[in-house]
Amino acid sequence: FESVPLQIMGHEKSQNLIGHGDCYLQIHLEIYDPCSQPQQGKLSLTDELHWADGFIIVYDISDRASFAFAKALLYRIRESRTGSCKKMAESSVFLVGNKQDLCHMREVGWDEGQKLAIDNKCQFCELSAAEHYQEVVAMFTKVLRTITSNFKVKEKRRPSGSKSMAKLINNVFGKRRKSV
Numbered sequence: 001f002e003s004v005p006l007q008i009m010g011h012e013k014s015q016n017l018i019g020h021g022d023c024y025l026q027i028h029l030e031i032y033d034p035c036s037q038p039q040q041g042k043l044s045l046t047d048e049l050h051w052a053d054g055f056i057i058v059y060d061i062s063d064r065a066s067f068a069f070a071k072a073l074l075y076r077i078r079e080s081r082t083g084s085c086k087k088m089a090e091s092s093v094f095l096v097g098n099k100q101d102l103c104h105m106r107e108v109g110w111d112e113g114q115k116l117a118i119d120n121k122c123q124f125c126e127l128s129a130a131e132h133y134q135e136v137v138a139m140f141t142k143v144l145r146t147i148t149s150n151f152k153v154k155e156k157r158r159p160s161g162s163k164s165m166a167k168l169i170n171n172v173f174g175k176r177r178k179s180v
């Protein structure tokens, strides 16, 4: 297994396998939920913006105030992306409209959620955590796949990275060892 450390919002640590066929990736997942931390300013996200590889912003489709808060969080993330925080430009952001089972009490339209996601260059879905936990699993799987593929793209883009440096050292010292 290849091991990749991952950090996402939340406050739980676990190890997961992601992949298909014979190809699986072992992931160290840290989920950190800043909204459940009473001591923090809910909108600051100052530390998280520097270390998180991904953000899942969840609102309640039957509660417009939660959508407004999600919007404020997305703006906060977006302004960090355009600012000096280089890490943010590489992180993945997902907007999730929860409580789809309460669509008879809907206050936020699906198209509003999708538009907000498009405007902020993030992915979007609606689901019901209460009635269809599989949708939550599918969403997390998608988040992890996006983040791990971001890592792979970064690796490919880095010609003088650790892998190519190891190859270089091997080429130089490997040949010498043969001739000794």
Ligand SMILES: Nc1nc2c(ncn2[C@@H]2O[C@H](COP(=O)(O)OP(=O)(O)OP(=O)(O)O)[C@@H](O)[C@H]2O)c(=O)[nH]1
Residues within 6 Å of the ligand: 035, 036, 098, 099, 100, 101, 102, 127, 128, 129, 130, 131
């Ligand atoms: N109908 C419905 N209720 C849900 C769903 N998901 C969560 N809830 C309910 O919404 C309430 C809040 O859920 P939490 O998991 O505490 O959500 P939270 O975002 O952590 O809330 P905070 O504690 O305010 O941060 C609970 O009563 C849940 O049972 C859903 O998909 N449908």
